[in-house]
Amino acid sequence: MEIIEGAGVWTPLAAGAANDWVEHLRVPDLSVGTYCIPAGGRDDQSPHTEDEIYVVTAGRAKIVTLDGAAEVGPGSVIFVPAGEEHRFDEVTEDLALLVVFGPAYGSRAPLATGK
Template sequence: MHLIDGAGRWTAPPGGAGNDWVEQLRVPDLSVGTYCIPAGGVDDQSPHTEDEIYVVTSGRARIVTPDASADVAPGSVVFVPAGEPHHFTDVTEDLTLLVVFGPAYGSRTG
């Protein structure tokens, strides 16, 4: 067992950066981290080569993919398959996302 300290907890982006990503656990088959976007911020991520689950722990925004969009708030859980473009927009409250990648983030070459 391993308790993952800080996972899903808001952390202000360092030094005025737009967003903050911290990986808190990494094993070959999955990784867990926290992604934070401040209110009014812009999500500039690129599609990933791994499947991904987002759990919204705080904040409000909209997630947009080429085929759909949805409002998200605390308790929302979103699955994004590997390779699917996606962005959080309309971040109206500081957004904190617990992120689970399978396999571990960046472990597949695309």
């Protein structure tokens, strides 16, 4: 067992940073981290090669995919399959996300699109 301190907690960003990703745990089959985007910030992530789950722990935004968009806030749980384009938009309150990747983030070969 391991208690993961600070996972999903909003952390002020370093000066000049657009957003922040911190990995808290990594084992071969999954990784857990926190992704923070400040209010008014821009999410410029590319599709990932792993499935992921986001749990919104603080803030409000809209998640946008090619299939549509949805408002999210504290308690929202979002599943994004590997390879699906997605981003958080219209971040109206500092957004903190607990992120779980399966398998561990970056452990699969790059997508055919090069992203």
